[in-house]
Amino acid sequence: MLTLNTSDLSAVDLQNYLQYAIAPRPICFASTIDADGNINLSPFSFFNMFSTKPPICVFSPSRRVRDNTTKHTLENVLRVKECVINIVNYDMVQQMSLASTEYAKGVNEFEKAGFTMLKSEMVQPPRVAEAPVQFECVVNEVISLGNNHGAGNLVLAEIKLIHINEDILDKNNRIDQHKIDLVARLGGDWYCRVTDNNLFKVAKPLAKLGIGVDRLPHSVRFSKVLTGNDLGRLGNVEHLPSDEEIDLVSNHADVKEVLDATIGDSTNRERELHELAKKFLNFGDVELALKIVLL
Numbered sequence: 001m002l003t004l005n006t007s008d009l010s011a012v013d014l015q016n017y018l019q020y021a022i023a024p025r026p027i028c029f030a031s032t033i034d035a036d037g038n039i040n041l042s043p044f045s046f047f048n049m050f051s052t053k054p055p056i057c058v059f060s061p062s063r064r065v066r067d068n069t070t071k072h073t074l075e076n077v078l079r080v081k082e083c084v085i086n087i088v089n090y091d092m093v094q095q096m097s098l099a100s101t102e103y104a105k106g107v108n109e110f111e112k113a114g115f116t117m118l119k120s121e122m123v124q125p126p127r128v129a130e131a132p133v134q135f136e137c138v139v140n141e142v143i144s145l146g147n148n149h150g151a152g153n154l155v156l157a158e159i160k161l162i163h164i165n166e167d168i169l170d171k172n173n174r175i176d177q178h179k180i181d182l183v184a185r186l187g188g189d190w191y192c193r194v195t196d197n198n199l200f201k202v203a204k205p206l207a208k209l210g211i212g213v214d215r216l217p218h219s220v221r222f223s224k225v226l227t228g229n230d231l232g233r234l235g236n237v238e239h240l241p242s243d244e245e246i247d248l249v250s251n252h253a254d255v256k257e258v259l260d261a262t263i264g265d266s267t268n269r270e271r272e273l274h275e276l277a278k279k280f281l282n283f284g285d286v287e288l289a290l291k292i293v294l295l
């Protein structure tokens with residue numbers, strides 16, 4: 001394993017390692033205005049939500065690694081404490097990238113990148129009409145993380161109004177994760193798109209107290225067939241099955257087939273039972289899978 005001490009790394013190297021590993025990052029497409037009312041629009045992937053109530057997002061216009069200068073967005077929110085955070089979908093990604101060009105102060109990136117300005121209701125900076133979600137925010141605080149090249153500036157933005165394009169809503173007026181078509185930033189020039197193919201669900205363990213992987217027998221925990229994801233699912237069940245329940249599973253047709261085919265061959269039996277359990281895990285039948293591996 002390569003181990004790096006951050007104090008030995010240049011800002012360029014740090015930026016590289018951190019941005020490739022801390023990814024994908026959502027993109028805040030922030031519109032702001034300066035004291036003269038000039039409009040600015042720039043993307044920031046050092047961005048996330050940090051509080052639900054109050055609803056607070058944070059993004060970070062950093063000092064440039066190259067020459068330690070500050071960004072117009074930072075200068076603007078220090079003067080006019082408002083912004084609109086626009087969410088970027090796949091259809092916007094090339095124009096969004098164009099808007100990150102370092103145009104001179106006062107240049108309106110809505111115009112340069114070809115986006116449509118939509119008047120906001122509570123704040124002065126306009127919204128990006130093309131964005132599927134637009135958050136009108138007031139800036140509560142800006143926290144400087146230093147004066148070095150690459151130092152961040154945390155902009156704490158409190159969301160006051162949420163505008164959502166109806167095309168991405170489901171019948172309950174909730175955002176449909178399939179329809180929003182989000183993109184995110186990774187390292188260097190890499191981006192990713194959230195598509196039907198790469199969306200998946202993981203059942204939350206919050207409602208119940210899973211038994212934990214440590215309660216599974218050694219042969220299961222160190223199985224050559226079961227992966228960490230398989231063990232995570234098995235450890236998420238609430239109770240170990242009783243001995244009677246485990247015995248009963250030997251009547252299941254698929255289990256019986258394995259048992260009959262591996263009489264006197266304990267190594268293959270364990271492997272084949274684990275493979276069968278894996279199949280049921282992939283179908284979502286965790287209870288049955290657990291009984292099989294406990295046989």
Ligand SMILES: Cc1cc2nc3c(=O)[nH]c(=O)nc-3n(C[C@H](O)[C@H](O)[C@H](O)COP(=O)(O)O)c2cc1C
Nearest residue numbers: 042043044045046060061062071072073100101102
């Ligand atoms: C997808 C994307 C994400 C970016 N994220 C950040 C970021 O989190 N922080 C930052 O300082 N610059 C980031 N940048 C670069 C800024 O957008 C760029 O420096 C821009 O010119 C700043 O504009 P401004 O000076 O008008 O504020 C990002 C660029 C892109 C394309």
